[in-house]
Amino acid sequence: MSEPVESFLKKIMEGAGRFVEKIIGEAHKAKVSVGTRSGIKPILSLESQFSAVKLKELVNFATERIGVPAIPNLKDQATLEIGEGPANLLPKFFGQQARAALGFEIGGSLTGRQGDSSRGYIARGHAATLPFGKDSFDYVGARLATSLQGDIIKVIKEIGRVMAPGGQGFFSDFHPFGLYAKKGTDRARSVESTIRGIEDYYKICKTAGLRIVDLREAFIDETFRSLFEADEVQAYRNVKGTPLMVFIFFFKPRTKQP
Numbered sequence: 001m002s003e004p005v006e007s008f009l010k011k012i013m014e015g016a017g018r019f020v021e022k023i024i025g026e027a028h029k030a031k032v033s034v035g036t037r038s039g040i041k042p043i044l045s046l047e048s049q050f051s052a053v054k055l056k057e058l059v060n061f062a063t064e065r066i067g068v069p070a071i072p073n074l075k076d077q078a079t080l081e082i083g084e085g086p087a088n089l090l091p092k093f094f095g096q097q098a099r100a101a102l103g104f105e106i107g108g109s110l111t112g113r114q115g116d117s118s119r120g121y122i123a124r125g126h127a128a129t130l131p132f133g134k135d136s137f138d139y140v141g142a143r144l145a146t147s148l149q150g151d152i153i154k155v156i157k158e159i160g161r162v163m164a165p166g167g168q169g170f171f172s173d174f175h176p177f178g179l180y181a182k183k184g185t186d187r188a189r190s191v192e193s194t195i196r197g198i199e200d201y202y203k204i205c206k207t208a209g210l211r212i213v214d215l216r217e218a219f220i221d222e223t224f225r226s227l228f229e230a231d232e233v234q235a236y237r238n239v240k241g242t243p244l245m246v247f248i249f250f251f252k253p254r255t256k257q258p
Contacts, residue, residue: 062218083143090120107148128154140169160208168251175243
């Protein structure tokens with residue numbers, strides 16, 4: 001290679017290097033400036049805005065608004081509640097004339113007291129391995145919007161196993177499009193959660209032998225405002241309009257007779 005050509009190529013490479021360095025520098029400055037310029041704020045996860053206690057309060061509020069009112073008449077039916085303790089749905093089941101009710105608390109220590117057939121029994125364990133026989137319950141209410149849910153695919157399959165043909169129920173989960181942390185230890189969503197979109201629930205339920213009949217979403221809107229103290233108002237404003245939970249209502253088809 002002649003000396004003039006070699007010198008020319010060297011200058012081109014040096015120029016390209018300076019250009020790349022400039023682009024990288026500009027990108028770095030743009031990244032640093034995000035959140036400092038007017039009208040642009042970084043996206044913050046719900047876990048960074050609220051304590052675990054506050055998040056649980058929001059979840060319970062949404063459940064009372066959407067899940068509880070949908071509980072049908074349960075006369076002479078055996079019912080099961082699954083969720084992080086305490087078992088809150090048992091009184092609702094008996095209020096709808098359930099024949100029997102059992103609360104299955106997941107994670108932590110047992111918070112509920114053992115009762116009799118008129119108040120419901122309390123058990124504890126892992127939702128992915130329910131200690132009940134096949135076709136045991138006519139109605140299931142599963143509060144799975146908790147980091148203790150574990151592998152939600154296994155949990156839903158277990159619900160399908162213990163539910164009697166013709167039975168129905170609902171389960172809740174953190175909304176797949178909500179602002180939840182994707183890493184770290186203090187996460188609302190379970191580290192085992194593989195839900196990426198609404199369509200995933202349909203696939204999982206189909207595999208579990210369940211059929212979805214309704215899906216309802218809960219957003220942090222004006223109805224949640226009363227749950228926030230004066231010093232929490234800014235945090236509320238930051239997340240107002242954010243998807244919080246999804247409620248899936250389903251039933252288990254009866255086996256077709258030959």
